[in-house]
Amino acid sequence: MTGYAGRVRIGLEAGAVVTWESTGAWRVLTPLTGAGGWREVHLVGQSGGLKGGDRQHLRLDLGTGTRCLLTSVAAEQVLPGEGRRARSRLAVQVAPGARLYWAAVPLIPHRGARLRRHLTVVAAPEALVAVEEYVLAGRVGAGERWADVELDLSQHWWADRRTLRLADRQRLGPAAAAGGEEAYWSLTVLGPPALVELLDPLAEELAPGLWAGLAEPAGGRLLRVLGSVAALEDWRRTVRERLLPVWLGAAGGDGSGPRPASGVRGLALTH
Template sequence: MVAVRRSKLKNESPFVANLESRTSTYSGVSSVGRKGTLALEYVRQGPQTVLSRSSCRTPWHLLPPIYLDDTGCAYTLLLNPSGGLVGGDHLTLNLSLGGRAHVLMSTPSANKVYRSLGAQAAQVVEITVGPEAILEWIPEPTIPFAGSRFCQAIHVTLAPSAAVVLWDAIVSGRIAAGERWAFACLKNEIRIATASGASILERYTLCPGDSSGEVGLVEPWNYVASLYVVSEAVDDEVWKRLEERLASLLDERPERILGGVSRPAVTGLAVKLVARSAPDLAFVLDGLWQATRRELWNLPPVVWRKY
């Protein structure tokens, strides 16, 4: 479900407020979980964005940003060397971008969520993007294993003239192992609030492991993804051109990719899609992302260096 609200929202939603109690419901299981925290602050320093302050607690591992081109964008990988999330894990990330900073966040591999006997794993991301700053949030997909329980919340607050490109994708499971929609439950929330007070909210729950055993119309597909591009500093004509371009990209692989692009009440675009395979998902992400960077900031495609 995607909803658009005009009123300002409190920093703490009921969705997030209940995460801690949910992860600790089964005390015997959650005792094996870890409470990892990662805090990152970026500022613009001359022609580059630099990491000005950081702190982390296991299982997060801090990698310093690198620079892939001459744009000054700080490219940072979020690394969890434990291999994935188990029941009882509660990871938090607090990310802050100062004025005119430009940060690209990604992950070196998929976010794996392992089987749990009761307690869920949770990940909460709180992001603040300063005036005229740009955040590109492009992680690898989340793979929920059979029997896993996962809850994620991503909240973004934009200052005047700030921009965010936010990508989020989940997989039906370990497809090669014959696991499709076999996880117990997955809950996801994305909220982006702009400086004008408008906000966009996506919230959904998939529980193929409950009594119904259904996930609705998404069942024939293996990947579900969302892309949000939001900025109050972009002209309406630019949004119109980008909307047309993104819509045409979604039509390039009929029967392999199904999606749509819309203009929500916030200033920007929302894309929802499903895909058959990992190559299909990578194809559509590359196209959507490249078109967005070119149209909004006249920036070249990113050449990944993850391995």
């Protein structure tokens, strides 16, 4: 059995000094300063993709007052491994006043892929954490639509080590092919209500061909969207353009800025 392990630590100190470290199969490119003054951190996976039997671990710690946009430089591949399951564990701890937006890259499961991924978030009071999940139905260009794949995606969000704020589990596989959707995307956010609620109008103005459901756990939102890759790419771009400047603390970072216009609420998804 092969395995990959990685640990990433990111911090923002007074005077805009950034510290970071990485070990194992992950590397961190030199953090950049985004247009809004936040830090942009890009992860590089050096394993070539997960294969059945692999194990992957990633930990992210954000210090007090950190504002960070986290993403990866390329899509994640999940490869088959003789029926075995790949396992991925992601752990995020966010200090008081910190803000994180984890911008997902596409997760592409190849035919026969099996993946169990679990995310744990511990977010201090007044922190804002937003995490995307983005999964393609397979090698869409080759005509694959959830063909012989099993994806088990779960998450637990905590206020501290004892207080659970959100628990969710999503399974994706051949049953998802019935509607012909090419991709699944979700956004989970917890934080100050004035900031979290800015997602609500966006959730109501979906483009044609997208189907969505919005859940409202205490202090947060969980938005799920199904549709074509092209429509979802446009949607993700809209979400980021509208919310990143506010959520990561540029002008209007207290939630008092202009709110998106409302539209038609989408349909609920089952899980």
